[in-house]
Amino acid sequence: MIKVENLTKSYNERIVVRGLSFEVKKGSILGFLGANGSGKTTTIKMMVGITTPDSGKIFLDGKSISEWETKKILGFMPELPSFYEYLTGGEFLSFCEDLSISGDSRKKKELEEIFTKIGLLEARDIPIREYSKGMRQRLAFAQAIIHNPEYIFLDEPLDGLDPLGRKAFKQFIKELKNEGKTIFFSSHILFDAEELCDEIAIINKGELLYKGNIPDFCKGRTLERQFVDTVEAANNPQ
Numbered sequence: 001m002i003k004v005e006n007l008t009k010s011y012n013e014r015i016v017v018r019g020l021s022f023e024v025k026k027g028s029i030l031g032f033l034g035a036n037g038s039g040k041t042t043t044i045k046m047m048v049g050i051t052t053p054d055s056g057k058i059f060l061d062g063k064s065i066s067e068w069e070t071k072k073i074l075g076f077m078p079e080l081p082s083f084y085e086y087l088t089g090g091e092f093l094s095f096c097e098d099l100s101i102s103g104d105s106r107k108k109k110e111l112e113e114i115f116t117k118i119g120l121l122e123a124r125d126i127p128i129r130e131y132s133k134g135m136r137q138r139l140a141f142a143q144a145i146i147h148n149p150e151y152i153f154l155d156e157p158l159d160g161l162d163p164l165g166r167k168a169f170k171q172f173i174k175e176l177k178n179e180g181k182t183i184f185f186s187s188h189i190l191f192d193a194e195e196l197c198d199e200i201a202i203i204n205k206g207e208l209l210y211k212g213n214i215p216d217f218c219k220g221r222t223l224e225r226q227f228v229d230t231v232e233a234a235n236n237p238q
C-alpha cells in the first residue's frame, strides 16, 4: 500500500502542495488528475524521494520513502526524461539495469520482451539522439520498470504519444497490474484515466479535492464534465 500523510511543500514561500493525505491499495491503478500547475509533479517527486517535503510522510508497504531500502521497490518515469543521447536505447536500458539497486534484474529474454512490448525492438540499436518524442517516452517507461519494481510511478506517461502508442502503453500498464504491481500515474487526459484506473485522486492548487472510484465521483455524468465542474467550483466558491 502507498500511504501519504499530510504532505506539504512550498517554493519561494508559496505553498504548492498543501496537507495532502491519501492511500493507494496494493495492486491497483490510481490516476492522479489535476490541471497544469496543480502540484502533480511536485507530489510525485516527493512520493519517489527525489524532492523532500517540508512536512508530511510517505510510506510504501509501511516503510518510509526516506529509507534507502524503500527506493528499491519503486520505479519512476519522469514527465521530462533526459538521456545520454549518444547511447543506443539498448545500451541505456542495460546501463539503468546495472545502476539498479533492487537486485531483481530482468533476464536478457525479458529485456527483449520489454523492448517488443513498448515497440522499440527495431530501434534498440539506434542512438537516442535519433529517437522521436514518442520513442523517448517509451524508453523512459522501460527504464521505470527495468528492475521489476512493485510500485510504479508515471508522470504524464501518455503525453505526446500517438493513438497506437497510447493503446500499447495502456495495455502494458494493465498487464503490470495483472502481475500485482501498484501503479500511480498522473494525467490530464481524462479519457485514459477512465479506461485504466481503479481509483482517481484529484488535486487542485495543491489540495486534494477527491479520492475514490470514478462512478462515485461522476454520479452518472462524464468524468470530464464532473472534473471541470468540481475544479471550477473549488476555484470560484460562492
Ligand code: ADP
Pocket: 011, 012, 016, 034, 035, 036, 037, 038, 039, 040, 041, 042, 043
Ligand atoms: P503540475 O505537475 O500539476 O503541472 P507542478 O507540481 O509541476 O504542477 O507545479 C506546481 C506549482 O509549483 C507550479 O506553480 C510550479 O510553478 C511550482 N513549482 C514546481 N517546481 C518548482 C520549483 N522547483 N521551484 C519553484 N516553483 C516550482
